[in-house]
């Protein structure tokens with residue numbers, strides 16, 4: 001059988017990517033969302049650093065049988081009671097304020113009556129109640145976040161919460177994005193017969209943005225043999241700073257399919273060609289090894305929209321995640337039930353676009369109507385890719401399939 005499996009493509013790319021030397025930079029928290037952490041963040045102090053009150057109420061030293069106290073001070077969050085509270089005394093305390101010395105118990109104000117400085121507590125007082133202890137979450141020096149995780153709102157909260165104004169992140173890989181084909185025209189221009197709007201440009205830019213990346217340049221190759229030299233020179237110039245070149249179209253066997261030739265003119269060594277999957281068999285993977293610095297990955301995806309989208313999810317994303325510094329290259333699939341029967345010959349692994357919906361709290365996958373490589377419209381209804389395994393023909397409603405979640409967009 002011709003071609004290489006998806007798993008072997010990933011393996012080959014990730015083995016090469018493991019040698020990629022990632023650079024780091026300091027990033028202010030305001031700019032850090034979506035970046036990848038490149039340092040171990042530890043707690044400079046215990047968290048919380050001081051024992052504090054979880055309620056508005058009264059802090060006091062517990063004494064068996066005592067219900068009456070004299071209030072000697074009031075403190076809010078951020079204020080510190082300087083003295084030591086003696087038995088029979090209490091400090092009025094607000095949520096988040098540090099526990100005064102001498103106190104070991106806090107009583108919520110709803111259980112208290114205050115008359116001037118005279119405090120009476122109703123009901124039983126339990127020794128040690130209602131205190132957030134110092135170090136409740138961690139001790140000083142504890143590891144809070146490791147390098148290789150993506151920075152979202154929660155990670156920003158932790159970094160800021162331990163006083164960090166900036167964090168060390170990995171530099172983003174630099175991506176050059178190429179489209180191809182003389183039939184391709186820009187959206188917004190009038191349509192004429194035989195032309196096709198450049199949906200792949202927006203799809204691929206969007207897919208990159210979903211990975212936190214923006215291509216530093218985009219360029220269109222006409223596939224016109226008369227312009228091949230000139231366009232190859234242009235790509236070579238643009239590729240000078242690339243870590244990764246992603247292209248769409250021109251990777252099949254047609255007369256005008258020029259992408260592998262362009263990559264090879266750039267000095268690429270082929271890593272793989274045809275892939276044993278549907279859609280997305282037509283593909284090119286190569287690597288330009290430089291004397292100094294990192295290699296350049298060259299990934300030629302099919303021009304067909306569904307094929308290019310699936311290929312991006314299946315092996316461009318793991319490569320990008322590795323180059324971006326993520327510790328985990330692969331996103332795990334989910335085991336989800338099928339919402340309909342799928343009876344189809346699968347001479348190769350087939351990746352089917354569709355939507356995971358929640359039915360009675362359980363994920364159910366509904367495939368798009370059209371599975372073809374050239375399908376465009378199903379991508380607007382896709383949040384998962386189901387894998388139909390090679391040789392397996394009959395999938396029934398209710399059967400479990402592996403689905404790779406590919407979008408957080410609500411559908």
Ligand SMILES: Nc1nc2c(c(=O)[nH]1)N[C@H]1C(S)=C(S)[C@@H](COP(=O)(O)OP(=O)(O)OC[C@H]3O[C@@H](n4cnc5c(N)ncnc54)[C@H](O)[C@@H]3O)O[C@H]1N2
Pocket residue numbers: 179180181183184196197198199200201248249250251252253254257280281282301302303304305307373374
């Ligand atoms: N004789 C053979 N023909 C084909 C084979 C084969 O093995 N033998 N493989 C088929 C497979 S599989 C696929 S997939 C396609 C792949 O073709 P290419 O990757 O070379 O892509 P193009 O021919 O350039 O375009 C295919 C299709 O996609 C449209 N396209 C291209 N770019 C864009 C874009 N930027 N935005 C929207 N649509 C785009 C293009 O107009 C074509 O319709 O080859 C089969 N043929």
Ligand code: MOO
Pocket residue numbers: 277278279280281282283302304307373
């Ligand atoms: O690469 Mo093609 O998508 O298998 O149809």
